[in-house]
Amino acid sequence: MxxxxxxxxxxxxxxxxxxxxxxxxxxxxxxxxxxxxxxxxxxxxxxxxxxxxxxxxxxxxxxxxxxxxxxxxxxxxxxxxxxxxxxxxxxxxxxxxxxxxxxxxxxxxxxxxxxxxxxxxxxxxxxxxxxxxxxxxxxxxxxxxxxxxxxxxxxxxxxxxxxxxxxxxxxxxxxxxxxADIPAPLNKPVGLPDEYLVYFGALQPWQGVDVLLKAMQYLQDKPELKLVICSSHKPKFARPFIKLAEKLSVNDQILWKYQLHKDELHEVIQHAMCTVAPLTECSRNLEQGCSPLKIFESMACKTPIVASDLPVVREILAADKEAKLCRPGRPADLARCIRLLADYPDLRNELSKNAFAKIISNYxxxxxxxxxxxxxxxxxxxxx
Known part of the structure; x- marks a missing residue:
């Protein structure tokens, strides 16, 4: 034709x-x-x-x-x-x-x-x-x-x-x-925890979802803090991570959602305590590079960000001014940064405010x- x-x-x-x-x-x-x-x-x-x-x-x-x-x-x-x-x-x-x-x-x-x-x-x-x-x-x-x-x-x-x-x-x-586009304010979806952090996107090895699950072990003294994972894949791709969460005894801290439409995803992001981009220190992220859409979407939703300290992330966000950056592949350090945001609401507000100003000006x-x-x-x- x-x-x-x-x-x-x-x-x-x-x-x-x-x-x-x-x-x-x-x-x-x-x-x-x-x-x-x-x-x-x-x-x-x-x-x-x-x-x-x-x-x-x-x-x-x-x-x-x-x-x-x-x-x-x-x-x-x-x-x-x-x-x-x-x-x-x-x-x-x-x-x-x-x-x-x-x-x-x-x-x-x-x-x-x-x-x-x-x-x-x-x-x-x-x-x-x-x-x-x-x-x-x-x-x-x-x-x-x-x-x-x-x-x-x-x-x-x-x-x-x-x-x-x-x-x-x-x-x-x-x-x-x-x-990213700046979404309108949306209501919090029914059924979400009172306090949660969110990971959203794909589940490839370089995304570091396994590191995030291990980090949740260090946050078990905060049983009210949950992790919502919004996977862009079908449920079958989450099975290895669900098994890992069970092995780590953190499965009761995690809520899975799959293939959400854009507005549904923005509802989850906007009401999160923070989003997490735990990118790994691998050739895909270091040698080749990337430009994580999850970071831009989080900035647009005025949601604080915890991300791996990699050159591709520092191209977008200034450490301690617009995001908390952690050592890649280190669950304990990732948990430390999440804990800081959980314990200090003023820090969350400052980071999200600065990141939002940057996306309005540049992205x-x-x-x-x-x-x-x-x-x-x-x-x-x-x-x-």
Whole structure:
């Protein structure tokens, strides 16, 4: 089927979905639709029926395949078939190498690689038994995309530094941070504890949810303080963590929620004593970098933040002024920071007030989109 689109946004990710990345995809595709009235979005099969922005067409890759690499290769071939019919495309914005390879085969498409993560770094954390030879082959694909694409967008200086180490031209890398909208005040949901901290997002190893569960052991003298975990995954992905909580004897301190819609999630965040971003000290967070949406959403909800003291976090938040930062991978230190906020309400208020002021000044989606909009306005002048 030929769509007649003049721009394409491609992602090897389900969209729309409950993942934090879906918020970023929504903002970028809305902007693309405003610049290119016939924008085509291609993605994995959606997880939710949330409508897309007006002007967007959507094609979903629906193949069911449990093997990650087989699914990635099949998706790439599927996208290649689509592009064979779309000769009028001017711009191709892609978020991964599996989308990038077929787009970069068409030199008439001005290519933008949005680098949020690299599979050579992320896959060993998700699949510990993946072979080194496979990783080396993936690196070759990454290098092809990084060097052949005409522009790169990434959400943090940490990622930019990593790409420069891989001999990517600094001039073609544009740092465009993540952000958040400011939600309206919402009522506290029925059934939540009187006092709780919240973790929300995905459950990959680098997120540090296991560290947070271990930290709860050090807070057992505060039985009124509960932990609410809002997972963006289906319940089955929480099973290892539920078993760990039982082993640690903290399962009665934890309440699980799954795949909440945005307003439901904001209700939980707004009434939390604090949110926690216990990112681990691993290559995914240190070498590659990230830009945690959970931090921006917490800032926008005026909720105090406890986060791991990592360069990607310090790019956003000032320690002891806008957040409490703890040593990554140290449950006792994480518990110490949580205890400080539990015991000192004035400190909580000061941190959340300062963090909210920063997001208003720098990180609303209006600010972020103005930067991205300028890139798109000059896209044909900026290419290398």
């Amino acid at each position: 030929k769509t007649g689109s003049n721009a394409i946004f491609a992602t090897f990710d389900p969209y729309p979905s409950y993942k934090g990345s879906a918020i970023h995809i929504e903002k970028v595709t809305e902007l693309m639709a405003s610049k290119f009235p016939k924008t085509l979005v291609v993605s994995l099969k959606k997880h939710t029926d949330k409508p897309l922005a007006p002007g967007l067409q959507h094609l979903e890759f629906e193949m069911e395949e449990s093997n990650y690499l087989k699914r990635a290769q099949a998706y790439s071939a599927w996208l290649d078939d689509i592009l064979e019919k779309e000769h009028q495309l001017e711009v191709g914005h892609f978020r991964d190498v599996w989308s990038g390879i077929p787009i970069l085969k068409r030199p008439h498409i001005t290519s933008i690689f949005e680098v949020n993560g690299l599979p050579s770094i992320e896959l060993p954390s998700r699949y510990p038994y993946i072979g080194e030879s496979t990783i080396e082959k993936i690196k070759v694909l990454e290098d092809e995309c990084l060097h052949k694409c005409q522009l790169i967008i990434c959400p943090s200086e940490t990622i930019k530094k990593h790409l420069i180490k891989r001999k990517v031209l600094a001039e073609k890398i544009h740092v465009v941070s993540n952000g 609303t989606w209006d600010h972020i989109n103005s930067t991205l909009s300028a890139i798109y306005d000059n896209i044909f002048k900026l290419v290398f």
